[in-house]
Amino acid sequence: MQSVNLSTIGMYYVLDLAGNLARYSVMAGSFYFIFWYWKREIFQKRRTQQNFPKMESIFRELKWSLSTLFVFSAVGVSIFLLRDSGRSQIYEHVSEYGWPYFFLSIALLMVAHDTYFYWIHRLMHHPLLFFRIHRVHHLSTNPSPWAAYAFHPLEAVLEAAFLPTLILLFPVHVGAIIAFVIFDMAINVLGHLGYELYPSGSTRHRLVGLLNTPTHHNMHHQYFSSNFGLYFNVWDRICGTNHPKYHETFESVAKGQSEIETSRRKRPSLPDFGHSHRISRNCP
Ligand SMILES: [Zn+2]
Numbered sequence: 001m002q003s004v005n006l007s008t009i010g011m012y013y014v015l016d017l018a019g020n021l022a023r024y025s026v027m028a029g030s031f032y033f034i035f036w037y038w039k040r041e042i043f044q045k046r047r048t049q050q051n052f053p054k055m056e057s058i059f060r061e062l063k064w065s066l067s068t069l070f071v072f073s074a075v076g077v078s079i080f081l082l083r084d085s086g087r088s089q090i091y092e093h094v095s096e097y098g099w100p101y102f103f104l105s106i107a108l109l110m111v112a113h114d115t116y117f118y119w120i121h122r123l124m125h126h127p128l129l130f131f132r133i134h135r136v137h138h139l140s141t142n143p144s145p146w147a148a149y150a151f152h153p154l155e156a157v158l159e160a161a162f163l164p165t166l167i168l169l170f171p172v173h174v175g176a177i178i179a180f181v182i183f184d185m186a187i188n189v190l191g192h193l194g195y196e197l198y199p200s201g202s203t204r205h206r207l208v209g210l211l212n213t214p215t216h217h218n219m220h221h222q223y224f225s226s227n228f229g230l231y232f233n234v235w236d237r238i239c240g241t242n243h244p245k246y247h248e249t250f251e252s253v254a255k256g257q258s259e260i261e262t263s264r265r266k267r268p269s270l271p272d273f274g275h276s277h278r279i280s281r282n283c284p
């Protein structure tokens with residue numbers, strides 16, 4: 001077993017922080033630049049909400065996301081330490097389990113993370129936790145890609161705890177972890193993009209409809225008490241937590257008619273936590 005000293009921990013922290021900063025700034029930055037600045041006029045019809053947030057809202061998203069990256073990197077150090085101590089199931093040579101398992105493990109990580117996120121997210125919407133913790137993320141009712149990691153530090157710890165836990169449970173190649181975190185970042189940025197990229201009819205499609213769309217998460221920021229899922233539209237279906245107008249809203253945005261729809265939609269001034277009705281029809 002390799003001995004752990006402070007300089008090793010410091011080195012891992014700096015490495016992880018550099019990777020996290022690069023991942024966040026390159027992905028959120030490029031999508032922000034293309035959609036919100038460079039090709040803004042071309043994509044205007046595909047905005048889920050036609051209006052744009054104030055710059056102070058974007059700066060707030062940046063501030064909280066940067067704070068999250070520091071937390072993520074601290075938790076991320078535990079992955080390196082678990083690997084070094086031999087306690088994790090991280091492996092280095094693809095040949096140990098083969099290529100089919102390599103791809104299967106990425107799918108497993110995604111399914112497990114989707115489930116973990118849905119339930120953590122539902123928990124965060126309990127009034128006791130919402131006002132203390134998750135409210136930070138919901139300060140953006142019309143988010144930009146920079147909101148991808150705009151979390152309260154406690155929520156950031158909960159979010160980051162997933163990977164160190166999973167590497168204890170089943171074998172994961174280093175490359176699968178990197179692919180997973182890049183994929184996760186991309187989906188997070190898309191969820192906060194503010195523009196719909198999927199073609200009309202996607203949400204009703206048997207297979208494509210199982211993926212969440214940018215409109216899905218944008219509606220979560222508008223209405224608070226529906227659309228809790230991350231990658232897949234599975235838990236929201238099982239628990240009956242898709243917004244009743246999800247398909248309708250998606251269609252109007254995908255067909256470029258969101259201009260009319262945005263002006264018709266009413267957003268609650270305060271989150272409805274289900275005091276007047278249960279958030280979920282089928283789950284706790
Ligand atoms: Zn939420």
Ligand SMILES: [Zn+2]
Pocket residue numbers: 137143147191192217221
């Ligand atoms: Zn969000």
